[in-house]
Amino acid sequence: MASTQDKGGLGEVRRPARIRDVAARAGVSPGLVSRLLNNDPTLTVRPETRAQVMDAVRELDYVASSAAASLRRNRADALGLVLDRVTNPVFADVVHGAEEAATEIGCGLLILDAEEIARDTAFLTEVVKSRRVDGLLLQGGYGPDAGLLARYSAEIPSVIVNSPGNDVASGVSLEDEAATRLATSHLIELGHRDVAFVAGAPGAASDTRLRGFRAALRDAGLEARPDRILGGGWQAEDGLQAVRASDPSTSPVTAYVAASSVVALGVVSALAEAQVRVPEDVSVVGIHDPWFAPYLAPALTTVALPLFELGRQSVLQLMEHLQSGKPSETVITDPAPRLVVRGSTRPPRSFRA
Numbered sequence: 001m002a003s004t005q006d007k008g009g010l011g012e013v014r015r016p017a018r019i020r021d022v023a024a025r026a027g028v029s030p031g032l033v034s035r036l037l038n039n040d041p042t043l044t045v046r047p048e049t050r051a052q053v054m055d056a057v058r059e060l061d062y063v064a065s066s067a068a069a070s071l072r073r074n075r076a077d078a079l080g081l082v083l084d085r086v087t088n089p090v091f092a093d094v095v096h097g098a099e100e101a102a103t104e105i106g107c108g109l110l111i112l113d114a115e116e117i118a119r120d121t122a123f124l125t126e127v128v129k130s131r132r133v134d135g136l137l138l139q140g141g142y143g144p145d146a147g148l149l150a151r152y153s154a155e156i157p158s159v160i161v162n163s164p165g166n167d168v169a170s171g172v173s174l175e176d177e178a179a180t181r182l183a184t185s186h187l188i189e190l191g192h193r194d195v196a197f198v199a200g201a202p203g204a205a206s207d208t209r210l211r212g213f214r215a216a217l218r219d220a221g222l223e224a225r226p227d228r229i230l231g232g233g234w235q236a237e238d239g240l241q242a243v244r245a246s247d248p249s250t251s252p253v254t255a256y257v258a259a260s261s262v263v264a265l266g267v268v269s270a271l272a273e274a275q276v277r278v279p280e281d282v283s284v285v286g287i288h289d290p291w292f293a294p295y296l297a298p299a300l301t302t303v304a305l306p307l308f309e310l311g312r313q314s315v316l317q318l319m320e321h322l323q324s325g326k327p328s329e330t331v332i333t334d335p336a337p338r339l340v341v342r343g344s345t346r347p348p349r350s351f352r353a
Helices: 021-025 030-037 045-061 066-072 091-104 114-119 122-129 145-154 176-190 204-219 238-247 261-273 307-324
Strands: 079-085 108-113 133-139 160-161 170-173 194-201 230-232 255-258 283-288 301-304 330-331 339-340
Touching: 021 030, 021 045, 021 160, 030 045, 030 091, 079 091, 079 114, 091 108, 091 238, 091 261, 091 307, 108 114, 108 160, 108 176, 108 261, 133 145, 133 307, 145 160, 160 307, 170 307, 176 194, 176 255, 176 283, 176 339, 194 204, 194 238, 194 261, 230 238, 238 261, 255 261, 261 283
Parallel strands: 079 108, 079 133, 133 160, 160 170, 170 330, 194 230, 194 255, 255 283, 283 301
Antiparallel strands: 301 339
16 A cells, blocks of 8 residues: 655655645635635736735745646536544544645535534435536445445545545545554553444444554454454444443453443443443553543543545545545555543552552
């Protein structure tokens, strides 16, 4: 698989200036910069504003992408982003990164909910058939909508977000296995020996995270017991039901790794319901570091993954797919998964004693 990380050993390479860098320097919006640089005939802008933007272009040595320019010819100048529940706060950075990249290539972004599409396919079918978008970014596909979205990826150039691609669709993935390995190792280093994993719905991301959980236990000489694999969903309710079913008030488990921080919300709720205290009685770690994690009580320990880069790279990968007509793979390795230790983890009581 390809990687976005440069290991060429040639020293630090200056990151190319982006449209948002030019916009920040000039004190204007990225959209205005994009329209100005693409010579939008409908744009009306004051001469002094135009001069500010061009000064910023020269100062930052910004070079417009010729690939992006060629992509725009005879195109709809719009991309579709299909998310598995658009209200999930974990996806905020994914959307932000995708929007920035789309703006830089002069495209709009149509955001759709996979669950809604599964209930009523008419709208997306019309969008695809009429080519109102040039391609699709498919984050959904963890539930009953998986086959449906696979069908669309065969009809229009597509990128599967945070999952390997296939014969027709490109893929952009995160280091999910490394993330859960890091989370589980943190708990083991604190002294926890009976750790449970609260899984997401079946699919590439959840399977890969489970593999990292098992690998960390194996490295520590611990058994990955089947009865310590709980759950099967990406919502807070899934985490709550999974832990509730395991009867946490009598369980010997001293720590939980949740497949996502949203699932971790349900885990903590189930523990509170059973009058099991976090972190006094058990510890909890969630994958992904959304905005709400520091504001919980206790604040949630997480493993941060580069979601902004995931959204951005997915758009760029789709642009390459549109140009070449061939699917490709990218694994985002820079920045690497990062442990963010907060109040929801501490050594188990027996270890503290």
